[in-house]
């Protein structure tokens with residue numbers, strides 16, 4: 473970077489004594505980068521904290537020196553701790569997966585992030601469900617990655633997926649013609665009918681007045697402000713309330729209806745599996761191939777903890 477077209481090296485070409493300043497760069501990261509450039513490999517740590525590896529990806533991307541640290545990236549990334557589900561944690565995961573060409577983790581992180589996003593009616597921007605003060609639209613790394621619109625679109629697509637599942641469930645419960653009963657009890661047809669009706673009535677009564685449901689009017693999902701994972705929890709709550717409320721009626725028939733439920737559980741993983749990341753975001757596969765060749769971070773092997781892999785990781789949930 474001192475001899476190319478970067479501004480830091482311009483004085484060098486005049487032949488005078490020169491001092492290079494890097495006011496914006498992390499000094500620790502710069503030291504590692506310079507040690508690598510001067511082949512002082514013994515001076516380079518084999519383990520680094522999340523923040524340091526992130527800073528190194530920022531710096532090496534800025535000076536186009538990702539390839540210089542190729543012998544180190546896989547080792548560093550493999551030893552990183554779990555990234556928290558905070559704005560910083562998501563930004564670091566996305567940025568690092570992008571810069572190192574880790575496509576699988578990039579896609580999974582995008583999808584996980586989409587599931588956490590919420591909006592507000594009275595202020596612009598997108599936020600994590602639990603971090604209302606940090607508008608992700610103002611994050612320079614997300615801006616640089618160009619993913620903000622995709623994140624908003626992806627959030628809507630996931631909300632619509634959850635809405636479609638709820639609609640299907642209500643449709644199934646409403647139209648049982650020639651399909652038998654949802655009721656699982658041993659009772660006769662009359663009580664099975666009463667059970668189904670009680671569940672349908674309880675679903676509508678529970679949904680009625682829920683602010684996020686907007687009385688079920690067309691396109692209600694597009695007006696939802698909470699995150700997809702929060703919406704799924706609320707839908708699960710409707711199901712539980714329905715089972716509880718309809719049980720009051722059903723017990724009078726003298727039958728056991730504890731297995732009767734208006735729909736099989738609608739889960740976050742089911743919603744996420746319904747939408748492929750490739751349909752939600754535009755990904756430059758060739759860029760990722762180039763970066764992966766430079767970083768040497770391989771997609772084979774185990775997924776690092778940092779990116780949601782490992783024993784307690786949830787990466788599978790976010791895969792396509």
Ligand SMILES: [Zn+2]
Pocket residue numbers: 654655656657664667668722728729732
């Ligand atoms: Zn029943």
